[in-house]
Amino acid sequence: MDLEQQLGQDSVGRPSFVNIDDEWRSATGSGVRVAIVDSGIDVSHPELKGRVVGSVEARLESSRVVFDPSASGDSAGHGTACAGIIAKIAPDCKLFSIKVLGAAGLGDGQAFLAGLEFAIKERFKVINLSLGTTKPQFFNPLHDLLDRAYQAGCIVVAAANNLPHPSFPSVFSSSLISVIKSSETDPLNFGFHFGQVIELTAPGVNIRTPWLEKGYRTLTGNSFACPHIVGIIARLLERYPDMTPFQVKSALYAIAGENQGRIESPEAD
Amino acid sequence: MPPTDGTNLEEKLGRLIETIDVANILTEPLTRSLTRLLEISASELNSEEASVLIREGSDGDLRFLAAIGKVAEQLINIKVPAGKGIAGFVMSSGQPMAVSDVGEETSFYSEVDRTTGYSTQMILATPLSHNGEIIGVLEYINRRGTPPFEPFSPVEMDRAALFAEAIASLVNAYESAKLFRDFGERVLGGDGGHDVGLVRDWLHKLRGSDDHREMMDLAVLVREVASRGDAERDLCRSILESVLRYSDSRTDTSYLSL
Numbered sequence: 001m002d003l004e005q006q007l008g009q010d011s012v013g014r015p016s017f018v019n020i021d022d023e024w025r026s027a028t029g030s031g032v033r034v035a036i037v038d039s040g041i042d043v044s045h046p047e048l049k050g051r052v053v054g055s056v057e058a059r060l061e062s063s064r065v066v067f068d069p070s071a072s073g074d075s076a077g078h079g080t081a082c083a084g085i086i087a088k089i090a091p092d093c094k095l096f097s098i099k100v101l102g103a104a105g106l107g108d109g110q111a112f113l114a115g116l117e118f119a120i121k122e123r124f125k126v127i128n129l130s131l132g133t134t135k136p137q138f139f140n141p142l143h144d145l146l147d148r149a150y151q152a153g154c155i156v157v158a159a160a161n162n163l164p165h166p167s168f169p170s171v172f173s174s175s176l177i178s179v180i181k182s183s184e185t186d187p188l189n190f191g192f193h194f195g196q197v198i199e200l201t202a203p204g205v206n207i208r209t210p211w212l213e214k215g216y217r218t219l220t221g222n223s224f225a226c227p228h229i230v231g232i233i234a235r236l237l238e239r240y241p242d243m244t245p246f247q248v249k250s251a252l253y254a255i256a257g258e259n260q261g262r263i264e265s266p267e268a269d
Numbered sequence: 270m271p272p273t274d275g276t277n278l279e280e281k282l283g284r285l286i287e288t289i290d291v292a293n294i295l296t297e298p299l300t301r302s303l304t305r306l307l308e309i310s311a312s313e314l315n316s317e318e319a320s321v322l323i324r325e326g327s328d329g330d331l332r333f334l335a336a337i338g339k340v341a342e343q344l345i346n347i348k349v350p351a352g353k354g355i356a357g358f359v360m361s362s363g364q365p366m367a368v369s370d371v372g373e374e375t376s377f378y379s380e381v382d383r384t385t386g387y388s389t390q391m392i393l394a395t396p397l398s399h400n401g402e403i404i405g406v407l408e409y410i411n412r413r414g415t416p417p418f419e420p421f422s423p424v425e426m427d428r429a430a431l432f433a434e435a436i437a438s439l440v441n442a443y444e445s446a447k448l449f450r451d452f453g454e455r456v457l458g459g460d461g462g463h464d465v466g467l468v469r470d471w472l473h474k475l476r477g478s479d480d481h482r483e484m485m486d487l488a489v490l491v492r493e494v495a496s497r498g499d500a501e502r503d504l505c506r507s508i509l510e511s512v513l514r515y516s517d518s519r520t521d522t523s524y525l526s527l
Contacts, residue, residue, distance in 0.1 A: 039352070075352045076353075076354075076357065102361070130362075131364060132363055132364060161364065161365075181423060183423065217370055219367065219369075220366065220368075220369070221367065221426070
């Protein structure tokens with residue numbers, strides 16, 4: 001037995017007590033409720049038909065943001081693109097659209113915060129946040145919301161911003177899972193880089209995914225790395241529905257260990 | 270504007286005109302610098318077209334401020350409604366993205382393409398951020414040469430983000446200068462209580478005055494020094510601040526405290 005085995009570590013220094021079985025690989029995310037806080041979802045897209053169980057959209061009512069049932073679809077294509085990526089990895093999860101972009105008269109940050117709060121109140125098990133903000137005034141409210149999400153057992157997954165400045169919430173490493181794009185082509189091949197501001201890497205370069213008008217686009221951005229991880233988490237949760245955010249992160253850490261060696265370095269490094 | 274006597278009003282308007290003219294002098298080279306930066310960055314990214322869109326109003330609408338490429342002139346001042354197209358999304362979400370097959374969608378891009386006769390196939394769009402606020406969008410369209418084009422790479426996205434930082438500072442300076450100018454024009458244009466002809470004569474007189482001309486010359490001089498480099502800028506600032514301190518010590522008024 002070599003030293004690493006004696007210490008209970010694998011060759012990349014991960015403790016061997018974090019083991020996860022391979023059942024998630026054949027899972028489809030069945031029954032897992034996933035919220036996408038974005039520009040809406042085009043529910044009529046052939047890839048998404050029957051997969052979106054509900055849609056709401058933000059509206060301003062005397063300086064408060066309220067959410068009404070929405071039939072307006074997607075205003076930009078981005079939310080549909082994210083939903084398409086999740087549906088490809090976890091086709092049986094229950095997608096829910098929380099539209100915060102495209103509403104008239106709403107400040108971007110205000111609607112974004114309200115959308116996240118709505119998702120937490122509704123106890124969605126996984127929340128896809130491919131949006132972000134660099135506005136300093138949102139630092140504290142976002143931090144509070146993410147703590148609430150953590151305590152409520154909601155797993156929030158956020159895309160890192162490509163800007164030279166830190167963006168929120170992706171820099172909050174303790175209470176959410178933040179993702180940056182890699183050039184990896186296998187959708188399940190993600191990486192975990194403990195100690196870096198953005199810990200997870202997932203495919204986000206030239207991703208072909210559903211778009212408006214029943215079309216498809218080939219897209220690059222951290223926005224599209226984030227839903228890959230959401231899909232994988234939906235698969236994990238199908239097998240282990242009661243996993244806490246902490247356990248999910250540990251599981252991702254363990255799986256990334258298995259992926260190690262196959263994953264490329266993140267492009268933004 | 271609060272009610273005031275004639276002398277006071279004249280003084281205030283005079284100050285306003287000076288501000289407007291300084292703002293004009295400052296904004297014109299800013300848009301030229303923007304265009305130059307677009308040229309450099311587009312060449313770096315091997316992109317055919319590049320443009321800067323800035324926010325228009327507070328609802329997330331955008332307007333083309335500067336552009337380079339075949340249809341640059343047609344693009345200037347075209348408006349993008351809030352949330353429309355990739356630029357609209359990047360503006361409202363703050364997330365950079367690249368699309369390598371824009372294709373023939375009946376979206377904002379086809380409308381712009383119909384206007385300009387251009388064929389948008391690939392886009393790299395990154396937000397322009399200043400002090401945490403998204404103030405516009407930087408776009409690169411297509412590659413140089415003929416299709417099929419190589420998609421924009423993640424490294425190029427990172428490079429675009431760096432150019433975006435420099436461009437955002439210029440856009441911010443432009444917006445500040447424009448704010449002064451618009452404000453001045455609104456005050457002058459919106460005051461129905463004054464005889465327009467009189468105001469115009471007075472304006473003419475003011476702009477023709479030696480004092481005003483000297484101030485404009487000074488503004489041009491400062492701009493020229495500022496364009497020479499960091500060392501020149503630092504030196505200029507420190508000299509000017511010394512002059513102001515000296516002036517403050519001799520009089521009660523300071524333009525900095527107005």
